[in-house]
Amino acid sequence: MDVSSKIRAGWTWLAAPELWPGRRTAGEVVLALVLGIMAAGSEELLGGEGPRLAVVGIAAVVLxxxxxxxxxTVLAVTAALTPLLSGFAPLLMLVGWSAGRRIVGAGRALAMFSVAFVLFAGVTLQDSWSQQAPMTRLLLTTLYFLATTVVPGLASRYWTQRRTLLHALQERNAQLLWERELVAGQARLRERQRIAQDMHDSLGHQLALISVHTGALEVDPELTPRQREAVGVLRGASVTAMHELREVVGILRDGVEAPAPVDDSGRVRRGTAGIGGLVESARTAGNTVELRSAGEERPLAAAADHAAYRIVQEALTNAYKHAPGASISVELRYEPDSFVVEIVSAAAPTPAPGEVVSGGQGLTGLRERARLVGGMVHAGPADGGGFRGAG
Structure with missing residues (x-):
């Protein structure tokens, strides 16, 4: 082991039990040197000289x-030397502060401070025993020791215990907050699982009935080809709805979006690749839908791709409900710094039969979906009648 390694090992031993950063190490060295200079300087003022000054200064630095x-141990040694070396008074205050917080156990601390007082008082009285009024001297010595050693030790111990208590309370508070978040998360998970189970049991059952009955109706020989085609559209829509229901139920149960199912026609594909399937389904249902694309096609981020699909899906659904039979135009524009989806529905040739069933939250949900991917949705009346939406 070289000299530098020994120095580092020794300094680690001195700094224990905590590791000191560079600034703290420099501060401790400077403080020790200042105390050494003060002790040596005070000794020189009292007539000391030569090697004695060096010994006093080095002793103060080491202690x-x-x-x-x-x-x-340092408290006892310093208390015994302070009556003989007046320059050790600042060192005694610092040692008392350090001992108050670092001696483990109240009983052990009381014993060490008592030993230090006995040494301090004994050396003081022995040095001045020939003087008159020894009890007065003992009283002054006791008051001096209390002021310079005991009070700093008690203050240091109180401050350390208070800091430890605050740190423990902060850790406890953080633990309670974490546990509360964990309980809330578990409650949300249980509620999501309950909602998923309800959706699966109720909506899944109804959609399965629709799919079965439309499947049976599709092969009814009494239906005309046009009616059979319409029933096929209904059956395909119910199957697609069942796939989407399973996807939503999976998200509610696990919190992770599962891959979208894909059939041969691509109807249930998500993203811009599935918009063609939406348009084809609309045409099969009897609507006149035109799909156009402008700009150089490029892959989009997954969230933006899914948002574009949902915008087209919601716009076509609104057109079915509010303007049945109207012509619809869907345009996908790949611009240099953005992607625009524009859906324009012409004025309805006939009013919608009966009251339109609507949840009233479709556009609100689309605006929030677009906002989350850094986009926006505009919707309103189009020139010459009809409705226009873009996102």
Whole structure:
């Protein structure tokens, strides 16, 4: 082991139990040197000279550096030397502060401070025993020790315990917050699973009945070809709805969007690749729908691709409900810095039969979906009648 390694190992031993950063290390060294200079300077003022000054200064530096590793021993040694070396008074205050927070256990701390007081008072009285009024001298010594050593030790111990308590309370508060979030997450998961189960049991059953009955009706020999085609559209729509229901139920149960199912016609594909299937389904249902694409096609981000599909789906659904039989134009524009979907529905040739069933949240949901991918949705009346939507 080289010299530098030994120095680092020794300094790690001194700094224990915590690791010091560079600034803290420099501060401790500077503080020890200042205390050493003060002790040597005070000794020189009292007539000391030569090697004695160096010994006093080095002793103050060493005791300052050892006060963390051996707080009780350094306290006792400093208390015994302070009556003999007046320059050790600042060091005694610092050692008392350090010992108060670093001696483990209240009983052990009381014992070490008592030993230090006995040494401090004994050396002081022995040095001045020939003087008169020894009890007065003992009283002053006691008050001095209380002010310079015991009070800093008690203040340090209180401050350390308060800081430890606050740290423990903060950790406990963080733990409680984490547990509360965990409980809330579990409650949300249970509610989502309950909703998913309800959707699966109720809507799944109804859609299965629609699919079965339309399948049976599709092969009824009494139907005309046009009627059979319309029933086929209904059956395909019910099958697609069942696929989408399974997808939503999977998201509610697991919180992860499952891959969209794909059939031969591509009706249930998500994203711009599935818009053609939506248009084809609309045409099969008897609507006149024109699909145009402008610009150089490019792959979109998954969220934006899915949002474009939903915008077209919602716009076509609104056109079916509010303007049955009207011609519809769907345009996909790949612009240099954006992707635009525009759906224009002409004025309805005849009013919609009966009351239109609507949840009233379709456009609101589309606007939020577009906002999440950095886009926007515009919807309103078109020139010459009809309705226009773009996103």
């Amino acid at each position: 300052s550096l050892l006060r963390r590793r051996m707080p009780g």
